[in-house]
Structure formats: C-alpha cells, structure tokens
Amino acid sequence: MSLETAIAQTELTEKNKEELIEQFERTVPEKSENKDIGVKHDPIYRTSEWYTGSGQIFPGKDGRSFEVSATYRLTAKVKLIDGVFDPLNPTLAEIYNSRGRCVAVIDETVNELYGGVVRRYFDTNEIPLEMQMIRAWEADKTPETVHRILAFLGKDGCDVSRNEPVLVIGGGVLTDVAGLACSLQHRRTPYVMVPTTVIAAIDAGPSPRTCTNGKQFKNSIGAYHPPVLTLVDRTVFRTLPTGHVRNGMAEIIKMAVTDDKVLFELLEKYGQRLIETHFATTEEDEELGEIADEVIYRELFSYMKHEGTNMFETYQDRPHAYGHTWSPRYEPAAGLMHGHAVSIGMAFGATLATMMGWISAAERDRIIALIRTLDLAVYHPILEDIDLMISGQKNMNRKRGDGGLWAPLPRGGIGNCDYAREVPQELLEAAISEHQALCATFGDGGAGVEMYLRDLGLE
Numbered sequence: 001m002s003l004e005t006a007i008a009q010t011e012l013t014e015k016n017k018e019e020l021i022e023q024f025e026r027t028v029p030e031k032s033e034n035k036d037i038g039v040k041h042d043p044i045y046r047t048s049e050w051y052t053g054s055g056q057i058f059p060g061k062d063g064r065s066f067e068v069s070a071t072y073r074l075t076a077k078v079k080l081i082d083g084v085f086d087p088l089n090p091t092l093a094e095i096y097n098s099r100g101r102c103v104a105v106i107d108e109t110v111n112e113l114y115g116g117v118v119r120r121y122f123d124t125n126e127i128p129l130e131m132q133m134i135r136a137w138e139a140d141k142t143p144e145t146v147h148r149i150l151a152f153l154g155k156d157g158c159d160v161s162r163n164e165p166v167l168v169i170g171g172g173v174l175t176d177v178a179g180l181a182c183s184l185q186h187r188r189t190p191y192v193m194v195p196t197t198v199i200a201a202i203d204a205g206p207s208p209r210t211c212t213n214g215k216q217f218k219n220s221i222g223a224y225h226p227p228v229l230t231l232v233d234r235t236v237f238r239t240l241p242t243g244h245v246r247n248g249m250a251e252i253i254k255m256a257v258t259d260d261k262v263l264f265e266l267l268e269k270y271g272q273r274l275i276e277t278h279f280a281t282t283e284e285d286e287e288l289g290e291i292a293d294e295v296i297y298r299e300l301f302s303y304m305k306h307e308g309t310n311m312f313e314t315y316q317d318r319p320h321a322y323g324h325t326w327s328p329r330y331e332p333a334a335g336l337m338h339g340h341a342v343s344i345g346m347a348f349g350a351t352l353a354t355m356m357g358w359i360s361a362a363e364r365d366r367i368i369a370l371i372r373t374l375d376l377a378v379y380h381p382i383l384e385d386i387d388l389m390i391s392g393q394k395n396m397n398r399k400r401g402d403g404g405l406w407a408p409l410p411r412g413g414i415g416n417c418d419y420a421r422e423v424p425q426e427l428l429e430a431a432i433s434e435h436q437a438l439c440a441t442f443g444d445g446g447a448g449v450e451m452y453l454r455d456l457g458l459e
Helices: 003-008 014-027 092-097 108-124 143-153 172-187 198-206 232-240 244-257 261-276 286-309 328-332 340-353 359-372 386-397 427-439
Strands: 037-039 051-059 066-074 078-082 102-107 131-136 166-170 191-195 211-216 218-222 228-230 407-410 416-420
Touching: 003 232, 051 166, 078 286, 092 102, 092 108, 092 228, 102 108, 102 143, 102 172, 108 131, 108 166, 108 232, 131 143, 131 172, 166 172, 172 191, 172 198, 172 211, 172 218, 191 198, 198 232, 198 244, 198 286, 218 328, 218 386, 232 286, 244 261, 244 286, 244 340, 244 359, 244 407, 244 416, 261 286, 261 359, 261 407, 328 386, 340 359, 340 407, 340 427, 386 427
Parallel strands: 078 228, 102 131, 102 166, 166 191, 191 228
Antiparallel strands: 037 051, 051 066, 211 218, 407 416
16 A cells, blocks of 8 residues: 555544654655564554564565564563451452453362352452353363353353453463463453462463373363462362362472472472472461462572563573473373373483482482372373373474473572483383382372372273
8 A cells, every 4th residue: 555545545634644654654665675674663553561572574686575573572470378268358440440340161060169259259349240150170161161251251142342351260270271271252352360270370471382192192282371360278288178179289399309409408398298288278377378379489480481481482492391391292192180191200310310320229219208298199001101191202202392302300409400402212221110119119000099080980
C-alpha cells in the first residue's frame, strides 16, 4: 500500500497525518540502503498489559529480500501467600474487580474440596464467577481435554479477551493442559495459577512449559506460555493424600542435588517431617512452618532461575531436567507416578555420574539415601528394558534439538551439575547393571511407597 492510499483510507486529523507520514518515512527504507530499522510501537496500541515486545527489520541491498528480528518480553511473578481464598485477602480481588468478572478453570477434585470456598471469595468481593470443572487425572492429559477448555474459553463459552487473565486452580495435570489451552486461545491469553499440589506449586505451576501427553511419550505436545502470576499457598496441601505430597518432593530433590546444597541439607533434616505434616499444615508448628516456607521458596527460586530465564529452552544447560531424561519414556510404560519416575531417574543418574567420575560413591549414596528416606523409588525393573531406554534417549535427543542428549547429572559435589552430551549404549547398559546390583541390596529392591498411578488401575 502506498503512503497516499494509507492516508486516504483513514479518517485522520492533520496532526495524525503528519505523524503517519513521519512514521512511514521512518519504517520504509530506500532500496539503496541496507541499514537495520528499529520499529518502536506506541504503548497505546498494546493488545495486552501482560506482554510487550520490539523488533528490527533488515532490508537487503537487492530490494527483493529482508530479514526480521523480534523480541518478546513478559513478566511472570511467583509469590508465596497465605489464605489465597480468604475473602479478606485482596490479591485476587485486585486482579478481577476491574474486569467485572473472573473466568476460572478448576480441577474436579479440588472443586469438591474448595469450590465453595472459591465461590464465597468472589461472592463476598462482588465479582461474578464463571467456572468450569475439569477432571484432571493423568489419563485426562490429552488433546481432548485441552479442546474442552478451549470450548469454555471461546466464543461459544465465556468469550475470554486476550487481555483477560483466566484463573486456573488445580494440580500439575490441570496446570499443563489449561496453560496450553490459554496459549492457544487468541494465540496468547494470560492466566493466573493457584496450584493445589506440591508438584504444581514448586514445578508445573510457574513453569513456562504447557503441554499434553503424546502416545507413549509424556508431555510431548505443548507450547511455552507461563502464568503471569503464580500464587503458592501451602495451606491447601493439608487436604492432599500423603502420597501426593511425597510425589512432589522429587521435584524439590532435583533442584537440591543440582543447584542448592543448603536445600539438600534441609531435606535431609526435615524432609520426612514435611511429608508427614503436609508441609506443616496438619500440625501447628511455627518453626516447621518457617522451614516449609524456606524449602518452597528456595526450590522455586532455584527452579525459576533456570527455567524462567530460559523461557523457550533455547539453551540446554537445564539442571531442572535432572531425572527427566529417560523417565518420559518409561513413566507411562510402567504406569508410575511422576515423582517416583523422576526419583528413579535421579538415582540412576547418580549411579551413572559415579561411573563417569563426576561424583564420588559417597555422594551417590547420600543422594540415594535422601530419596529412600522420603519413601520415593530408586529402582524399577523397567530400566532393564534396554530397547525402551534407548528409545527414550532417541526421543529426548530429538526433543533437545538433535545436538546431543544433554542429560543433567550431578558433578563436583551436591549442589552442582553438568551435562552428558552422549551416553553410549555400552555405558548405559553398564550403568543399569551397576544400579540394579546396588538396589538389590535394599530389602525392598529400591521400590517406593505408592509408586503407581491409581487412575490406571495399578497397585
């Protein structure tokens, strides 16, 4: 379109026309030039208060080609909070009052426990609430569930604006599928996360990775779209089954081993008590409550230091993938709970790191001892399926860009890690044999308590 046509098709004041001419001259280069042009967008044209960006365009000398470079900026806040649904707590009301309503997606089980509390909060604050209940078992982590949520958010449902933050209340499965739905709605709809399980609160909730499962490979379909705000309220852990509290502990251990030695020591000292008391929510213990907050905060800070700042996984130095290299393949095959699959991967990784000379046998034993103290699994016969393990490596290699496996493993002591670019089959088989022999010395063979997903009918 020419400048004259642009002006003719727009009803503008003389001042607007002058501004348009100036902008057009600034952004349309002469063919003979080869300078990059930075395009600055006026804030009044922003489509959302939650995101911003900028870019440059590089014209070619031939007048027949150009390149575009753009950056995308967001701010994702994570906050520890007490009593998020206490009607006197203003946090959510301040977000939704100005919007005239709250559109929410809630886990079906969470709705049974807290649905009345959530409704009372919004009723008390005089904010209309439109809420969809979603069953969010691992078996429901499918594209079909994502489409159900999209139907609720879309034109035939609530018709959510791309600047209207959806409220998501639930555990890790709902976090992943609802986050993916929000990433697809208007190509980018913001959402606020209130995680209700340990694994969601300290890992899946604030994570930019939203996803659903593919056939026999966990979390293989997804998008990068973090919540604009994650509100972590550990008081909701009180109603969790103890097995789900334990399940979430695995994700805390991974950051302790790879990034935070102080966190590791806190888990050695207080980990079992935190599980027993559901993070100091089933017993009144002020000191343990302070420890619980410190453990949660340290894990979140460590996790988001690497996950949040590497938003699109453009780099493979990701310590939070410890325990997650082989587990996406064997977890669904064995029907394991996610935390147990990860703890098996961490324990096996510690054995592999010892064989590679990255950590000492004493450090390996200390890692495995912590995992076992918290009743998480360190071994499962599924590891002996070499074809499955090799298949898992191939899948992960593809996922990580075909540049290598980049398996995070502890190196140089607890609280540090490095990345194994390749694990040859001979080394993999030798490490499995070594780990099997080690775990055979345990009376339970390295099994964990409540290892299997109940919704798959396994015991």
